[in-house]
Amino acid sequence: MTKNRTCTPPSLELELEDYNPDPTIRVVMMPKDSNYMGFIFGGVILSYLDLATSEEALVRAGRRVVTKVMREVDFIAPVEVGDWVSFFTRVKSTGRTSVVVEVLVVAHRGERRSDLVKVTSAEVVFVAVDDAGKPAPIMGPDD
Numbered sequence: 732m733t734k735n736r737t738c739t740p741p742s743l744e745l746e747l748e749d750y751n752p753d754p755t756i757r758v759v760m761m762p763k764d765s766n767y768m769g770f771i772f773g774g775v776i777l778s779y780l781d782l783a784t785s786e787e788a789l790v791r792a793g794r795r796v797v798t799k800v801m802r803e804v805d806f807i808a809p810v811e812v813g814d815w816v817s818f819f820t821r822v823k824s825t826g827r828t829s830v831v832v833e834v835l836v837v838a839h840r841g842e843r844r845s846d847l848v849k850v851t852s853a854e855v856v857f858v859a860v861d862d863a864g865k866p867a868p869i870m871g872p873d874d
């Protein structure tokens with residue numbers, strides 16, 4: 732019987748410990764998302780990163796949020812067509828109207844998705860807004 736061994740760099744294993752085991756979103760990268768060399772466009776990853784972190788912020792804020800700042804998105808490894816990409820998120824801090832979310836992006840490579848590669852990590856600031864699009868206080872858990 733073949734064992735499903737995972738190959739995760741120790742530094743990434745440590746980083747993953749700070750996040751929920753389940754990613755907020757996970758996507759398989761398709762040829763339409765790539766350039767002619769088969770690498771995925773950074774903008775595609777940014778778009779999913781925005782989506783995943785906004786879900787985390789929305790749940791914490793309890794109301795509509797908009798993306799205010801994306802901090803330091805440094806792509807440290809390319810993403811390839813066929814990679815299964817996970818976006819792990821967590822709330823770093825909250826203010827009166829803002830929620831800061833951290834995200835760790837990991838590519839799972841190979842037929843068994845057992846080779847894990849860190850793609851990037853970043854911090855995104857969201858602002859909760861009212862119906863007029865003006866900053867509004869984030870809700871408490873009982874609101």
Ligand SMILES: CC(C)(COP(=O)(O)OP(=O)(O)OC[C@H]1O[C@@H](n2cnc3c(N)ncnc32)[C@H](O)[C@@H]1OP(=O)(O)O)[C@@H](O)C(=O)NCCC(=O)NCCS
Pocket residue numbers: 797798799800825826827828829830856858860864865866
């Ligand atoms: C988000 C928006 C409503 C905020 O307006 P604003 O005038 O900056 O609001 P404020 O100055 O009152 O700041 C609101 C919160 O954001 C925080 N904030 C503002 N700029 C920040 C920055 N550069 N870094 C970190 N936090 C910031 C403030 O500290 C405040 O947080 P707090 O209430 O928890 O203390 C307005 O900038 C906007 O509509 N931007 C467009 C958003 C959007 O469409 N995003 C998608 C892009 S396609």
